[in-house]
Amino acid sequence: MSKILLKQAWQGVANCSQCSIRQSVLFAGLSEKDFETIHKPINQFQIKAGDKIYSMGDDATCMFTLRSGLVKLVQYLPDGTQRIVRLLRTADVVGLEATLSPTYKHDAIALHDTEMCRYPTSATKELSKTNPTLHQELMSRWEHALNDADTWATEFSTGTAKQRVSRLLLMLSKDNPANNCTLFSREDIGAILSITTETASRMIAEFKRQHLIVETSFNVFLCDVDRLEEVAYD
Amino acid sequence: MSKILLKQAWQGVANCSQCSIRQSVLFAGLSEKDFETIHKPINQFQIKAGDKIYSMGDDATCMFTLRSGLVKLVQYLPDGTQRIVRLLRTADVVGLEATLSPTYKHDAIALHDTEMCRYPTSATKELSKTNPTLHQELMSRWEHALNDADTWATEFSTGTAKQRVSRLLLMLSKDNPANNCTLFSREDIGAILSITTETASRMIAEFKRQHLIVETSFNVFLCDVDRLEEVAYD
DNA sequence: TTGGGTCATTGATAATCCACAATAGATAAT
DNA sequence: ATTATCTATTGTGGATTATCAATGACCCAA
Numbered sequence: 447m448s449k450i451l452l453k454q455a456w457q458g459v460a461n462c463s464q465c466s467i468r469q470s471v472l473f474a475g476l477s478e479k480d481f482e483t484i485h486k487p488i489n490q491f492q493i494k495a496g497d498k499i500y501s502m503g504d505d506a507t508c509m510f511t512l513r514s515g516l517v518k519l520v521q522y523l524p525d526g527t528q529r530i531v532r533l534l535r536t537a538d539v540v541g542l543e544a545t546l547s548p549t550y551k552h553d554a555i556a557l558h559d560t561e562m563c564r565y566p567t568s569a570t571k572e573l574s575k576t577n578p579t580l581h582q583e584l585m586s587r588w589e590h591a592l593n594d595a596d597t598w599a600t601e602f603s604t605g606t607a608k609q610r611v612s613r614l615l616l617m618l619s620k621d622n623p624a625n626n627c628t629l630f631s632r633e634d635i636g637a638i639l640s641i642t643t644e645t646a647s648r649m650i651a652e653f654k655r656q657h658l659i660v661e662t663s664f665n666v667f668l669c670d671v672d673r674l675e676e677v678a679y680d
Numbered sequence: 681m682s683k684i685l686l687k688q689a690w691q692g693v694a695n696c697s698q699c700s701i702r703q704s705v706l707f708a709g710l711s712e713k714d715f716e717t718i719h720k721p722i723n724q725f726q727i728k729a730g731d732k733i734y735s736m737g738d739d740a741t742c743m744f745t746l747r748s749g750l751v752k753l754v755q756y757l758p759d760g761t762q763r764i765v766r767l768l769r770t771a772d773v774v775g776l777e778a779t780l781s782p783t784y785k786h787d788a789i790a791l792h793d794t795e796m797c798r799y800p801t802s803a804t805k806e807l808s809k810t811n812p813t814l815h816q817e818l819m820s821r822w823e824h825a826l827n828d829a830d831t832w833a834t835e836f837s838t839g840t841a842k843q844r845v846s847r848l849l850l851m852l853s854k855d856n857p858a859n860n861c862t863l864f865s866r867e868d869i870g871a872i873l874s875i876t877t878e879t880a881s882r883m884i885a886e887f888k889r890q891h892l893i894v895e896t897s898f899n900v901f902l903c904d905v906d907r908l909e910e911v912a913y914d
Numbered sequence: 915t916t917g918g919g920t921c922a923t924t925g926a927t928a929a930t931c932c933a934c935a936a937t938a939g940a941t942a943a944t
Numbered sequence: 945a946t947t948a949t950c951t952a953t954t955g956t957g958g959a960t961t962a963t964c965a966a967t968g969a970c971c972c973a974a
Binding site for chain 1: 959960961962963964
C-alpha cells in the first residue's frame with residue numbers, strides 16, 4: 447500500500463453528505479451520526495490508468511468505493527498466467543473481501559483514470575454490526591459480484607473469439623446512452639476473454655474495418671449495438 | 681417445484697440437533713430456541729443423479745443444504761448454450777440467492793445421488809435479522825461462492841483442454857484422502873470447462889490410457905495427483 | 915531530431931479444437 | 945433374446961486460435 451499512497455493524488459477528505467453518488471454507495475444507509483463514529487478519515491483519491499490499488503496478499507486494511515473510472519481484479523495461475531476475473535465501475539466496492547478476509551484476494555489495478563474514496567475496513571466492520579441497512583447493503587454487494595462472476599463464465603468464456611470480443615464491447619457500452627465505450631490494452635482484453643493479445647487485436651481491427659465500431663478518439667469506440675449483438679449471439 | 685416434490689424420496693423431518701454435519705452448516709450458530717421459531721418443518725430428501733432441484737426463474741421459496749452428493753448450477757446463453765457455473769458439495773447451500781432475490785438464478789441439478797435438507801427461505805430471512813452468527817455465516821457463504829467463481833474463471837477457462845480436464849480432476853479428488861473422484865457425463869465435463877463433449881471424452885480416454893487415472897468402478901477414478909498436476913500447470 | 919521503447923497490427927505456420935459421422939458398449943424395454 | 949436408446953469413444957477434415965516473427969505507429973526523453 448505504501449507505494450500507492452505516495453503516487454496517488456490526494457483530493458481531500460471526502461464530504462460524504464454531499465457525495466454525488468451517495469444513493470448507490472455502500473454507506474448509503476448511514477446517518478450523519480454513523481459517520482461521526484468513523485474516526486479515521488474517508489479520503490478521496492485520483493489514480494491513473496495502470497496504477498495498482500493493492501496486491502493479492504496485502505493486508506486488507508482498507509476498502510474503496512469507485513466514484514469514476516474502471517478497475518480490474520486479477521488472479522494468477524501457478525505458471526504466471528493472468529486472468530482478469532472482474533471489472534469494477536462507478537459505485538462498486540473495491541476490496542469487498544476485506545470484511546471477511548485478512549488479505550486481498552486479487553491484484554486491483556486501474557484500467558482507466560479512476561477516482562475513489564478510501565475508508566478503513568474497521569469502519570465497515572464496526573458499523574455493520576449495529577446497522578442493518580449496511581449489513582443488507584454488504585450482502586447485496588456480494589450477490590452482485592457473484593452475478594457478475596457468473597456472467598463472466600457464460601459470456602466471456604464460451605464461444606468464438608469474435609463472439610467474446612463483441613460481448614465485451616456490448617457490456618462496456620451498456621449503460622452508456624451514447625453507445626460508446628472506452629477500451630484498454632489488447633492484452634487486458636485477452637486476459638478478460640481468455641484469448642491471446644494477438645487474437646484480441648485481430649478482432650478489434652476487423653470490427654473497425656467492418657464499421658461495427660468506430661474509433662472517435664484514442665481507444666474510445668462508438669458501437670453499433672444491433673450488429674454487435676448479431677455477432678455475439680448467433 | 682411440485683414435480684420434484686413428487687419424485688423425491690422423503691426421508692423424514694430432519695433432526696437438526698443430531699445432524700452429522702451440524703458444525704459446517706448454514707444454521708450452525710443457531711440454538712434450540714432458534715429452531716423452535718421455524719414453524720415450517722425442515723425436511724430431509726434424497727434425489728438421484730439427473731434430478732432437478734429447481735429451475736432458473738422459479739420462486740425462490742426454499743433453500744437447501746447438501747448432506748452428500750454433488751449439484752451443478754447451470755446458466756444459459758441466448759442461443760441455448762449451457763454453462764455450468766458452480767458445483768456444490770457437502771454442507772454447501774443450494775439457492776443462496778433466495779435470501780436476496782425473488783427467483784432462482786440458475787438451474788440446480790444433481791450430478792450424483794444427493795441427500796439434502798430443505799427449509800423455507802423465510803426461516804433464513806427471519807432468523808438472520810436477529811441472529812448475528814447466522815448473518816455472518818450467510819456472508820461467508822457469499823464469499824466462498826465468489827472465491828469458487830473466481831477459481832472457475834482462472835482454472836477452468838484458461839489453458840488447453842488437457843490442462844482444464846486435469847484441473848477438474850484435481851479439484852474433484854482434492855479433499856478426498858484416497859485421491860479418487862466420481863465423474864459424471866462427458867457433456868457436463870464439457871459444460872464446466874467450455875469444451876465440447878467429444879474433446880472431454882478424448883482427454884479422459886487419453887488419461888486412462890496413460891494411467892493418469894484408473895477407473896476402479898463405473899465413473900469412479902483413482903487419480904495420480906502428482907502427474908495430473910504436472911499436466912495441469914506446465 | 916533522433917533513438918529507444920511500448921503497443922497495435924499483420925503475416926505465416928503449426929497446434930488445437932470443433933463439427934460431423936461412425937462405431938462400440940451399456941442399459942432398459944419388449 | 946432382441947431391439948431401441950443413450951452415451952462414450954474414435955476417426956476425419958476443416959475452422960479457429962496460438963505461436964513466432966516482423967512491421968508500423970506513437971510517445972517520450974535525450
